[in-house]
Amino acid sequence: MNDLQPVNEALFENIKHINEYGQEYWSARELMPVLQYAQWRRFNETIERAQEACVSSGNAAPEHFANVGKSSPMPNGGVREVEDYHLSRYACYLVAMNGDPRKRAVALAQTYFAVKTRQQELVENYDALTEDQKRLAIRHEMREHNKALAAAAQEAGVIGSRDYAIFQNEGYKGLYGGLGAQDIHKRKGLKKSQKILDHMGSTELAANLFRATQTEEKLRRDQVRGKENANQTHYDVGCKVRQTIQDLGGTMPENLPTPDQSIQQIERAQKKRLNDAHGKKQ
Known part of the structure; x- marks a missing residue:
C-alpha cells in the first residue's frame, strides 16, 4: 500500500x-x-x-x-x-x-485501535448496549480520566482552577475546530449550571475521552513542563483527534446532535426502574 x-x-x-x-x-x-x-x-x-x-x-x-x-x-x-x-x-x-508516526496509516491505526480497545475495556458486549447505556459507560470513564488528566496537568505546571479551565479550553478548541467550552455550551443551548459532557452522545463522548486519555499520556511520556506547553499539548492532541475523525469520514463533534436527555436524567430513570423492580419483588 x-x-x-x-x-x-x-x-x-x-x-x-x-x-x-x-x-x-x-x-x-x-x-x-x-x-x-x-x-x-x-x-x-x-x-x-x-x-x-x-x-x-x-x-x-x-x-x-x-x-x-x-x-x-x-x-x-x-x-x-x-x-x-x-x-x-x-x-x-x-x-x-x-x-x-510519520506514516499516515500508523497515526490512523493509533486512534482506531485505541478507541476500540477503550470500548472493549468499558464492557465486553459494548456493541450490544443501547445508546443510553453507552453514554453512561463512557461518561463514567470520562470522570475518572479527567481526574488523571488534572493530576498530569498539575505536574506539568497547571496550578489553580483558572489555569486548569484555560488548559481544558485548549483541548476543546483543538477538537472542536476553534470552539471553546463556552462556544460549545452555547451551541448546545445549555444553561450555565449544565455541563457539556452530560449532554453529549456516545460518539462525541468517545472523541473527548480519547482526547483526555491521550493528552494525559503525552504529558507524562514527554515530561511536559510549563502551563503554556501543557496547553499547547492539549490543543495539539485535540487537533489530531479531529483530523482522524475527518480521515475516517466521521461527523465533526460540533455537528453531532445533542441528546434529548442528559446523563443525570438517564441515571434517575435507571434508578427509578431499579427501585420499581425491587419494590415488585418485595
Whole structure:
C-alpha cells in the first residue's frame, strides 16, 4: 500500500479474523502492508518494542502476541519458515503506538485501535448496549480520566482552577475546530449550571475521552513542563483527534446532535426502574 492509497477504518476491519473461540485477531503479516511497512525486519522491530510495552504494563505478551510461524514453499522446492503473529486488538494498539508516526496509516491505526480497545475495556458486549447505556459507560470513564488528566496537568505546571479551565479550553478548541467550552455550551443551548459532557452522545463522548486519555499520556511520556506547553499539548492532541475523525469520514463533534436527555436524567430513570423492580419483588 502506498501513501496515495486511501487510508480508512475499513482497512483494519477487512483484515480482522475470528478464531474458533470467537476471539478476534489480526495477522502481523497482513497488518504490515496496511501500516505502510515494506520490510518484515523493520516491522518486526516495532512488534518487539510493542511486546516490551505489553510486559511493562503488567500483561503477558504471549496472550496478545501469539507466535504462529509457518512453513512456506520455495521456488527451488525447498521450504523456509515464515515468522508471523496473531495479534489481539490490544497488541495492534501497542504496535501502532510503537510504529513510525510519520506514516499516515500508523497515526490512523493509533486512534482506531485505541478507541476500540477503550470500548472493549468499558464492557465486553459494548456493541450490544443501547445508546443510553453507552453514554453512561463512557461518561463514567470520562470522570475518572479527567481526574488523571488534572493530576498530569498539575505536574506539568497547571496550578489553580483558572489555569486548569484555560488548559481544558485548549483541548476543546483543538477538537472542536476553534470552539471553546463556552462556544460549545452555547451551541448546545445549555444553561450555565449544565455541563457539556452530560449532554453529549456516545460518539462525541468517545472523541473527548480519547482526547483526555491521550493528552494525559503525552504529558507524562514527554515530561511536559510549563502551563503554556501543557496547553499547547492539549490543543495539539485535540487537533489530531479531529483530523482522524475527518480521515475516517466521521461527523465533526460540533455537528453531532445533542441528546434529548442528559446523563443525570438517564441515571434517575435507571434508578427509578431499579427501585420499581425491587419494590415488585418485595
